[in-house]
Amino acid sequence: MFSTIRIQTAAFDVGAETRVLGQVSSQVGAITSFTGLVRDINDDAGVSSLYLEHYPGMTERQLAEIVAEAAERWQVLAATVIHRVGELRPTDPIVFVGVASLHRGDAFQACEYIIDYLKTRAAFWKKEQTEAGARWLTTRDSDLKTAANWQADDASPKKS
Amino acid sequence: MVKVIFFASLRENLGTAELQVAVPEPASVASLVTQLVAVYGDHWALELNRDNVLVAVNQALAERHQVIVAGDEVAFFPPVTGG
Numbered sequence: 501m502f503s504t505i506r507i508q509t510a511a512f513d514v515g516a517e518t519r520v521l522g523q524v525s526s527q528v529g530a531i532t533s534f535t536g537l538v539r540d541i542n543d544d545a546g547v548s549s550l551y552l553e554h555y556p557g558m559t560e561r562q563l564a565e566i567v568a569e570a571a572e573r574w575q576v577l578a579a580t581v582i583h584r585v586g587e588l589r590p591t592d593p594i595v596f597v598g599v600a601s602l603h604r605g606d607a608f609q610a611c612e613y614i615i616d617y618l619k620t621r622a623a624f625w626k627k628e629q630t631e632a633g634a635r636w637l638t639t640r641d642s643d644l645k646t647a648a649n650w651q652a653d654d655a656s657p658k659k660s
Numbered sequence: 661m662v663k664v665i666f667f668a669s670l671r672e673n674l675g676t677a678e679l680q681v682a683v684p685e686p687a688s689v690a691s692l693v694t695q696l697v698a699v700y701g702d703h704w705a706l707e708l709n710r711d712n713v714l715v716a717v718n719q720a721l722a723e724r725h726q727v728i729v730a731g732d733e734v735a736f737f738p739p740v741t742g743g
Contacts, residue, residue, distance in 0.1 A: 536743055552742070555667060555735060558719035583742060595743050615743060623716075624742025625668035636669040639739040 501571045502578035505563045507554055509586040512596055517580055521600040524578040532607040533598040534615045540590035542637075545630040552585045552594070555623040559583075566617045570599070573613065574606040581614060583624060613650055620647040662692065662728055667737035673707050674700075683728060689715050690724040692734060712739050 502524045506512075514535055521531050538550050567579045578600040588594055597615045601607035626637045664679040671677050683692060697705040707713070715722050716735040728734060 553668060554742070555665075555716070555719070555737070558716060558735070561719060619740075619743035621740065622742050623667070623737065623740055625738065626741045627668070636672075636738065637741040639741055643743075 501576050503564065503567045503571075504578075504580040504582075505560050505567070506580075506582045507556075507559060507563075507585055508582065509584060511584070511593060512582045514593070514596060517582065517596055517598055521578050521580060521598050524600060527602055528577055528600045529602045530604040530607040531598060531600045532604070532611040533596065534611055535593050536595040536615070538588050538590050538592045538594050542628060542630075545628070545632060547590060547628050547630055549590075549629045550588045550592075550594075551627040551629070552583075552588065553625050553627075554583070554585050559623040562622045563618065566614055566621065569617070570610040570613045574610040575601050575603070576606065576610050577601055579610065579614065581618065583618070583622075585624070616643075616647045616650060619643045661730060662687075663733045664692070664696070665733065665735045667735065669738050670707060670713065670736055674704060683730065685729070687728050688724070689717065689722060689726050689728060689734060692728060693724070708736060713737070714739065 514533065518531055518533055522528055540547055563581050567581060570576055576599055580598040582596040584594050597611050599607045599611040620639065620643050628635055628637060661680045662683050664681055666674055666676055681695065693708050714737050715724065717726050717728060718733055
């Protein structure tokens with residue numbers, strides 16, 4: 501399994517990242533990807549910019565662990581996780597998760613698993629600049645619930 | 661010395677990003693917090709003892725009772741909000 505983890509301030513090119521995933525092996529039959537963007541509204545407040553920080557070293561390790569878990573659970577030929585940090589603005593791409601697999605089912609599920617756990621486990625923190633001032637975000641209960649569903653969900657297709 | 665680091669809202673609320681602290685032997689995360697509060701005051705007790713504050717020792721999540729020794733890196737941070 502090829503895994504690429506990058507934390508960077510620069511933008512990323514979804515097309516280029518997806519192409520790379522398709523080139524890792526001639527067995528790749530499906531690539532799924534998730535791209536998260538900065539919204540201009542959150543919890544009813546207008547957001548003018550977003551600042552993101554991480555824990556250098558630990559965050560990369562956590563992302564690698566999450567990818568490894570997904571590869572245990574589903575057939576993953578390659579996975580790429582890119583997360584931006586620093587100052588971002590509405591409409592900016594902030595996170596990319598791409599998974600290449602033999603079949604779409606594994607690719608879809610592994611991709612969703614990785615982003616769900618990234619949101620609740622990986623050491624990133626967001627601070628929003630809104631009309632009302634700056635505020636650090638708190639973890640959403642809905643995100644915690646979504647991630648917890650994977651633990652309860654033992655009926656999911658496993659790697660054969 | 662133990663390297664102590666704070667992230668995000670915790671760093672801002674404490675006005676501190678990083679400290680080097682000499683810890684006695686034996687020491688734990690909990691005893692480190694007690695030591696910090698003794699030096700910096702009740703405001704630090706309030707911030708570091710919040711229910712949702714997480715701790716990592718050498719970049720792995722840890723409980724308050726975890727033993728720490730010289731050379732360790734101890735990080736305190738609020739719940740994560742990436743993605």
